[in-house]
Amino acid sequence: MRTTFAIPTAFLIIVFGACRTAPAPKAESIPPEAAPVSVSADPVLQRGIENYRAGRYAEAVNDLSAVANALLSPEQMRAYVSSGRFESLANFETAVVYLSMAYAKLGREAEARDQIQRLLVAEEIHPTYATLPLTADVAEFESVARRIAPTTPLPANSALAALRATAPSAPTAEARAAAEKAAIDKEVESRVTQARKEADERYARERAAIQQELDRRIAEARAAAEKEAEDRIAADRAAIEQQMAERIAAERASAQRPGPSAAPETLSDREATQLLRQADSLASRGEMDAAKAIYLRLLNATGTSRDVLAAVATGLYRTASYADAMRAFQRLGNLVRGEEDLRYYKAVSLYETGRYDDARKELACALPYIPLTDDVTRYRTKIEQGGQRAAK
Known part of the structure; x- marks a missing residue:
């Protein structure tokens, strides 16, 4: 109960x-x-x-x-x-x-x-x-x-x-303090990062402005320098043109005034021989223009010996200066026995200057006494054909 x-x-x-x-x-x-x-x-x-x-x-x-x-x-x-x-x-x-x-x-x-x-x-x-x-x-x-x-x-x-x-255990005081410190550190880092970013952006803007100003000044200086150079070039060109005009006028005036003719050059045998060797050396190296200039100097000089004139005629023939070679042959005069090679050179020069009949005659005198090389055979054909065309 x-x-x-x-x-x-x-x-x-x-x-x-x-x-x-x-x-x-x-x-x-x-x-x-x-x-x-x-x-x-x-x-x-x-x-x-x-x-x-x-x-x-x-x-x-x-x-x-x-x-x-x-x-x-x-x-x-x-x-x-x-x-x-x-x-x-x-x-x-x-x-x-x-x-x-x-x-x-x-x-x-x-x-x-x-x-x-x-x-x-x-x-x-x-x-x-x-x-x-x-x-x-x-x-x-x-x-x-x-x-x-x-x-x-x-x-x-x-x-x-x-x-x-x-359930997770409650954080201790140390853990809470550490978490708060981590949060504060994170906030500080975030703010520092933001401040640095803003500083970098400001620097970039300032740097861009400075660069823009620098580019502007450089462009202005370059334009000024180019204008100055153009002005100087124009002034120099005008001065040069003025000098050229004055020189041309002076040369024309000088050409219109009669003056004494230049006296022919007189060369000793020794000088002529040295010049002849120099010309032959230039011709052998293929410097034909330089060799021709020396040959013409010898041709135009007075007192030149027959041997030098014969060498000059040969040199002008070899430099293909056939008209000048004919001048040398004219100064040389009549060719004699033993100078058949010169007769052949003269025949070729006559042919190249259009005097086919004279070329054929000289070649006929030379052929019995010179070797029939390929060059001789080729010119023989050309001269004989040229003579036939002239006869027609």
Whole structure:
């Protein structure tokens, strides 16, 4: 009979929210072990939980109080007395847990303590709290209970214990300080980077402006230098043209004035021989113009010996100066026996100057006495054909 009496007494304590400071009475019978429970669907309970999660704690208190009181109706009491079972105990304890937390959030710790004691009394009926499927939104419930009701210890809730096991540990003071320092360092670095970027941009703008000014000045200096050079060139050109005009005018005037003719050059045999050797050397090296100039100098000089004139005629023939060679042959006069090579050179010179008949005659006198080389044969044909064309 004592156990039967204790159970309704606990139920009454829950109903009236008694024992604000004293621990709940214990039944003499040993309560059964906690078993897994589930919270049945209750729209008002769910609304109260949602209000709590949304931070509407006053509305949550109203809804959760209504749920807890409704679960302790006279019908529930009669059913419990007759059967010894409280079917809605899980819903009741869930409502009490959230109601305690809502009171704590509102700073009403006395009301929160009353709800914790009601939870302890409900545990006397049947141990249910340990297996309630509580979630992270009431993870602080047990620490709040230890703080505001230290003399009424609660069993550990397995769901909250699992949450604590997987939740990251709170950072230590050193860790927080390190994190704050890292954040400050990052901010400092960001600001320094931004300052450097702004400085670089400013430098780039200033550098571009300086370069632009430098380019402008260089362009102006270059333009001025070019204009000065053009002016100097124009002045020099005008001066040169003036000098040329004056020189041409002077030369024309000098040419129009009669002057004494230049006296012919007189060369000694030694000088003539030296000049002849020089001319022959130039001709052998292929410097025909230079050789011809010396040959003509010897031809125009007075007192030149017959041997020198013969060599000059030969040299002019070899430099293909056939008209000048004929002048040398004219100064040389009649050719004698033993000078058949000169007759051949004279025949070729006559042919090249268009005197084909004379060329044929000279060639006829020379052919019996000179070797018939390829050059002689070629000119023989040309001279004979030229003579025939002249005869026609």
